[in-house]
Amino acid sequence: MIQLDNVSKQYKTANGSLTAVDNVSLTIQDREIFGIIGYSGAGKSTMIRLLNGLEKPTSGDVLVNDVNISKARGNALRNARHHISMVFQHFNLLWSRTVAENIAFPLEIAGVKKDAREKRVKELIALVGLEGRDDAYPSQLSGGQKQRVGIARALANNPTVLLCDEATSALDPETTDAILDLLVSINEKLGLTIVLITHEMHVIRKICHRVAVMEKGKVVEQGNVLEVFQNPQAPITKRFVTQATSTGQKESVAQMLEDYREGQLIKLFFVGDQTEQPVITEIIRKFAVDVNIVHGNISPTKSGPYGTLIVQLTGSDADVAAAIQYLENKGIKSEVISDVD
Numbered sequence: 188m189i190q191l192d193n194v195s196k197q198y199k200t201a202n203g204s205l206t207a208v209d210n211v212s213l214t215i216q217d218r219e220i221f222g223i224i225g226y227s228g229a230g231k232s233t234m235i236r237l238l239n240g241l242e243k244p245t246s247g248d249v250l251v252n253d254v255n256i257s258k259a260r261g262n263a264l265r266n267a268r269h270h271i272s273m274v275f276q277h278f279n280l281l282w283s284r285t286v287a288e289n290i291a292f293p294l295e296i297a298g299v300k301k302d303a304r305e306k307r308v309k310e311l312i313a314l315v316g317l318e319g320r321d322d323a324y325p326s327q328l329s330g331g332q333k334q335r336v337g338i339a340r341a342l343a344n345n346p347t348v349l350l351c352d353e354a355t356s357a358l359d360p361e362t363t364d365a366i367l368d369l370l371v372s373i374n375e376k377l378g379l380t381i382v383l384i385t386h387e388m389h390v391i392r393k394i395c396h397r398v399a400v401m402e403k404g405k406v407v408e409q410g411n412v413l414e415v416f417q418n419p420q421a422p423i424t425k426r427f428v429t430q431a432t433s434t435g436q437k438e439s440v441a442q443m444l445e446d447y448r449e450g451q452l453i454k455l456f457f458v459g460d461q462t463e464q465p466v467i468t469e470i471i472r473k474f475a476v477d478v479n480i481v482h483g484n485i486s487p488t489k490s491g492p493y494g495t496l497i498v499q500l501t502g503s504d505a506d507v508a509a510a511i512q513y514l515e516n517k518g519i520k521s522e523v524i525s526d527v528d
């Protein structure tokens with residue numbers, strides 16, 4: 188388990204003191220994939236450096252597997268850090284070494300004998316899907332393959348915690364998805380805890396169980412990914428959720444508001460099993476309303492699907508209100524849209 192208790196980190200700068208992490212408390216369970224999301228400067232990298240002991244907090248405690256990383260020194264810190272490994276945005280590979288030699292590097296440093304090392308490297312190459320590329324140099328690999336080497340190297344010494352620092356930010360969308368799938372399969376096969384930092388909600392939606400949203404050093408919201416998508420609280424979280432779900436939505440809504448001025452434009456939020464219910468048919472049958480579908484999408488998350496549907500409801504005020512109430516009674520949240528934002 189990873190636990191942060193009232194952790195703050197201040198840096199001294201030419202203009203005085205800067206608070207990069209501001210009184211953060213978090214608990215990350217074993218075997219969890221936990222995402223930390225925030226825009227540039229939110230404090231995510233500082234958080235990662237606090238988690239691997241590269242930085243000491245100004246106040247508060249960072250516990251990883253029951254070891255207080257913020258207080259440990261010397262051998263105790265080295266032992267604790269042995270269980271924590273990192274994957275980097277720009278891979279950080281050794282360019283003069285082959286794939287196999289890059290992966291072997293942390294094993295050499297740990298003093299693993301040659302035979303055992305070669306056996307372990309073979310296993311890792313198979314685990315990350317790089318069979319046959321053992322002798323290739325990083326310059327001969329695609330971005331996705333380089334990150335597979337980075338992941339294999341990070342797993343070499345059997346860590347219990349894998350920290351991923353924007354591990355897919357340098358990759359195209361398809362390669363990003365393949366690397367995210369690899370992280371999920373590693374989490375499931377090896378049972379390790381993954382903490383990833385990102386500025387992309389897509390990454391959180393696709394693989395994380397829980398998420399913490401950071402802004403100006405503070406965690407402004409945290410929770411189960413599906414719940415956060417369904418019911419974001421902080422304005423910044425709403426922006427991230429919109430970013431991950433709204434492709435084409437703004438244009439459709441703007442057009443609809445312009446073209447059809449009758450009735451009401453309603454955004455409906457579905458979650459889990461509700462995404463499979465025929466509620467739209469039901470409200471047309473039960474109430475004297477017409478339903479015009481403007482925009483819809485369903486986004487899979489690690490804990491179930493989440494969907495939004497924008498519809499234009501026309502009919503008498505009473506029927507429209509009754510139809511909305513009927514949906515609310517079914518547990519489907521709704522929001523009246525009056526402008527594009």
Ligand SMILES: Nc1ncnc2c1ncn2[C@@H]1O[C@H](COP(=O)(O)OP(=O)(O)OP(=O)(O)O)[C@@H](O)[C@H]1O
Nearest residue numbers: 198200205207225226227228229230231232233234
């Ligand atoms: N060593 C340092 N000395 C002084 N200020 C720092 C240091 N490291 C980070 N900061 C400042 O702390 C704040 C948080 O930075 P941090 O790198 O943790 O954010 P981030 O969310 O990772 O952003 P980015 O994705 O741009 O790296 C920023 O204002 C940054 O300038």
